[in-house]
Amino acid sequence: MALSRYFAPTYVVFGRGAEEECGTLLRENGATKVLIHFGGGSVVRSSLLARVEKSLEERNLSFVEFGGAKPNPRLSLVREGIELYKKEKCDFILAVGGGSAIDSAKAIAYGVVYDGDVWDFYSGKSSPEKVAPLGVILTLSATGSEMSNSSVITNDEKTPNDKVGCNSDLGRPRFAILNPELTFSVSAYQTGSGSTDIMMHTLERFFHSGERFEYTDENAITLLKSVWKNTLRALKNPEDYEARAALMWAGSLSHNGLTAAGNPTGGDWSCHRLEHELSALYDVAHGAGLSAIWGSWARHVCDTDYSRFAYLGWKMFGIHEKTDKEACIKTIEAFEDVFRSFGMPVGLHELGLELSPADIEALALKSSWNGQRVLGDFMKLGHEDMKAIFTEANRR
Template identity: 40%
Template sequence: MLRFLQDFSYYNPTKIEFGREKEKEIGRYIKEAGITKILFVYGMGSIKKSGLYDETIISLNKHGIKYEELDKVVSNPLLSRVNDGIKLARETEVQAILGVGGGSVADTIKAIAVGVKYDGDVWDFFSNKAVIKEALPVFTVMTLAATASEMNGNSVITHDETKEKFSIGSVLVNPVLSVINPELMASVSKDYLAYSAVDAIAHVIEVYFTATYHSDFNSRLVESIIKSMMRTTEILLKNPNDYNARGEFAWIATQALNGLTPSGTEGGSFPNHMIEHALSALYNVPHGAGLSVVIPAWMKWYKEKNIAQFQRFSKEVFGLKTADEGIYALEAWFEKIDSPVTLKGLKIPKTDIPDIAKNAYVIAKTWGYDKENSLQNIIEVLEKA
């Protein structure tokens, strides 16, 4: 059956300010958007140690931007903190939200932005019980490159009580403007650099393998992103202060999930993210670390369903021939950068596989993936890990 390039609409309203010291202008950028009061959201205090907090406050004050603060956003961000932010934003009548930090902070501000404008429980959006119709504007200053949250409308949040890790996606929470200064990312630890690289690769590799039609251009774009991410990661592991490599790494991560790579493809899904969300929801493992365990296992399980694309991956990315050679080369690269490739590496016992699979299958049903990913299929993937 012939497959063709699909009709599509591509729209990304986010403005990117990329470069050194751009973060010092965040107050001006917000003022130019006609906003005078914001909720300033950040994580566990690293921006205070680095001086970025003070620089942000100086910029806000300089341009007359009033602000309220919400801190203590954790990795694998929680619904409870989102609800704290919604309450504070409503009480103080802020006009927009600024997130300074990594993907977790960006996820949190987007969830707050839609929750403020909704009379019900914000979790309704994550569990597909409500559709996003409006949101407060959001702005970001990024300190970590991985999720492309700076240029997409995605948010992933974990429910504290049910341990469900669900997501939303809407152009209404694409940031109005995001600042990417590679120098702000130079202090990222080697392990989180590795996990970030895995996450960015995962963002492009899943549709690459699962789409029923993936054009040559789309495939070349994905392959370029993967190879460039691998190259810059290896440079940065040796020299974290290489500005050019750091800048490329950051921009590659942005391109990996800003809606460009899947445009015109047919089908395509994110089964690796689906399974990993269960791991990080249940065990609070770093998202990228969970992905480096799931991806090779899933590839070994799925390869025969799209063998030609797996062979292409092997040839174009690693210069090898067979599907298996490409899979094991990627797995070996994950090991090379010290990202785990087994459940044991995450200190998760094999006996937990049924519980992990059950959690992942709830996500599969929520995302509409359950026909292609049965509970037994998920168990089989996890057993290969």
């Protein structure tokens, strides 16, 4: 009995000025003292942090600031957050930022109610059984972490680093505040990288084994087309509210399970796993790492089912060719053109990396856990497959 599950309980408040409601939402969720977790200076410079704190003060909420979240958020920072939350006797975590602040906040939320080491949840030693309450004010459309069950942390206490995810429904935030205006100042590079991540959350779900549902596929394709179109709009005019709004909704819906509705396996996820290994070693932007790998993954796995790629290419780009194989190749190239139009790399060289054969072997060994781990669902990947994909990506 292969069942599919869909669970997206996060309460979303959307629109201009939505962040002004955060004090009210925190109160409704029982908060009295809030750990506000954020990244670098942009939320300070933009005065967003000040507005958030004003909203908390108006509802008589105490708070502690905890900045410093970085892309590929670090375990060492998570540990600091856990200590501070406990020391200050907080009872709620508010992440203000993008996926890095949210993922780091999720790890803190698991850690503060756990007697053991929070890394247990990422190493696979244990699963979260409870969590501190978490809310989000989103400033970057990308990871979908504001509605997803996922949190990805980089263990900087290990050499080389490990970058791994913990998936638990407990990690889905209580609320998410989505104001597209908060993403007007996102740079072109981060916009392109974020949009690539959004598309990949749907593409990784689109390629799966077993039964398929056309209605779910159509929702996936509607989302992919919207991200494509609205990313180009946002790159041209960063203050295009409707384009930023589309990217924000698409980011949340792309990773809340909607585009896997009915699909019991949940998708393939090989590219995400391979990218995590790549950025653990080379600290690249997640979306850029994904686009640098995807085409090489696609060329390696496509003979599993050319027709799946051909169907996608027809729906997305109107591609018609004599054979599914030819249509498949055109579809892969068309997606690479989309990523290029976002300013993203479609190979490791374009990402600024030049790997030696030894580097590739090390990366493949890390990805396959020395040959012990198989990845994927559309096609299962062993160590040699991973090596072939990295080799191909390195050639581009």
